[in-house]
Amino acid sequence: MRVTRSFHIGSVPIGGGAPVTVQSMTNTDTRDAAATLAQVRALAAAGADIVRISVYDEACLPAFGQVVDAAGVPIVADIHFRADLAVGALERGAAKVRINPGNIGSEVKVRMVADCAKAHGAPIRIGVNSGSVEKDILRREGGVTARGMLDSALSHARMLEAVGFTDIVLSLKATDVPLTVAAYEMAAAQTDYPLHVGVTEAGLPGDGNIKSAVGIGSLLLHGIGDTIRVSLTGDPVPEVAAAIDILKACGLRRNYVNVISCPTCGRTSVDVTQIAQRVKRELADIRVPLTVAVMGCVVNGPGEAREADIGLAGGGLAESGTAEGGYAMGAIFERGKAPQRVTGDLAGELIARARRIAQEKTQGKR
Ligand code: SF4
Known part of the structure; x- marks a missing residue:
């Protein structure tokens, strides 16, 4: 078992030998609080430990807050580029924020998000995908590589470390399963941050289940992975059952x-x-x-x-x-x-x- 830092996502522990948790993500319009809350509840009833919601503009924030208040499971805010939305989501109870500091704009804004996350006891996930690796890294590596994905993630992490923030979760998802596994193995060897593991854009149920089971499962069997998300096109509820089945097959969920x-x-x-x-x-x-x-x-x-x-x-x-x-x-x-x-x-x-x-x-x- 890999030794990692440990902290909490709301009430749910992550890292440090805590049980591997299951995440999923809503696909309702976040501004529609009733529909989003209904989906969060369906995901929680299916066994999701943590649910992520996109917060893509100011109009999402009031609904996000309503969902957090009624959800009963920790809610993660998924944010791209905007420090103000990260702060807004944290102030409304986000248990974690997924945002890449390198995309926020300036050190002042990175510090603003990090300080706010720290004040609210919320970690930050840095999520690198095979499609998001910076151009200079792609040029150096001659394309998307595990080394390049990890360097991208670590460069984001350094920006948070520079402002004194280390409650960081990393993800390094590729659509290609062997590349995904290689990137996570490298991250596990070189960092002690907890890892959110998944194969990105895995596809429709069926193909997507197999890609996820092979990618996530092979990592879990080697003790790598602290929280998992199976990504399937369509209704997210089946993602949860698929993730739980992977944990069961890996011997990590036995009470079934x-x-x-x-x-x-x-x-x-x-x-x-x-x-x-x-x-x-x-x-x-x-x-x-x-x-x-x-x-x-x-x-x-x-x-x-x-x-x-x-x-x-x-x-x-x-x-x-x-x-x-x-x-x-x-x-x-x-x-x-x-x-x-x-x-x-x-x-x-x-x-x-x-x-x-x-x-x-x-x-x-x-
Ligand atoms: S358990 Fe019996 S019926 Fe089933 S596959 Fe084996 S030999 Fe055939």
Whole structure:
């Protein structure tokens, strides 16, 4: 795990070994406070720890303040170029500001923003994208490189450091996944600022999920990344589920149900898809680590279930998956217990037993 500075974004700690948090960003018109607040609430309900909102002109500020007051999660102001908007957002309760000091205009304005952020206990994120690297760096590097992206970020950071401000978060997002990973790896090796990790303009859901999972996931597996954002075109709410799934896959969020299911094949003797979907849906509220396996047959069922807390394999212990009379048959394998034959509503039986295990875990009996 990388050692970083630590501070807070509102009530949420970042860096210093704090849990990796999930961020997203609204895409409503910020001036429409009701619509923006509704989206912030939807993102928070989906599991976002922090939400970012664009503040692009003065008319955004009153609505921004209203949203901050009612949001219930820390709100970050996303600002380009204008120190006055950064100050306005901080005065209205922004928990963090994303602004690049090199774009503000003068040292006086940089100091004004830094002093205001410090007075309000808010960090500043410096966000470099592959498209925002300065021309002189591009000339020196012969194009966009990890070195160039990091130099750009560090040159912005130096302006804040020069006015005594160090509660800085860095991001170095590229659209290219290997470049993104290389830039963050270099930043992790050369700075101790917490890192906001993401692949920028990752695209539509589907392609974007895969790019984000590969880029963010490979960094997280190497202990790099303090807060993450999956960027998907369209409704931002699915970004949150995607980010949480990345954290779960990296072993960084464990208090959920992990459904293991086989890919199915010619031996499949129960409806694995339907059972696995129902298990995932009906156990979605569980907040203890619980692994549930759904396997199409007994060939791999017992082996997989050994890793799981509980598993179902189609086909009973030796017979086919459909008993005489046409009802489904399977075997439930519970860790530490002898396998048990079940018939009829296999999914319902599995869910009931899994819920009992979850309850025992909650009560500390397991
Ligand atoms: S668990 Fe059984 S049904 Fe599922 S893929 Fe493996 S062999 Fe096929």
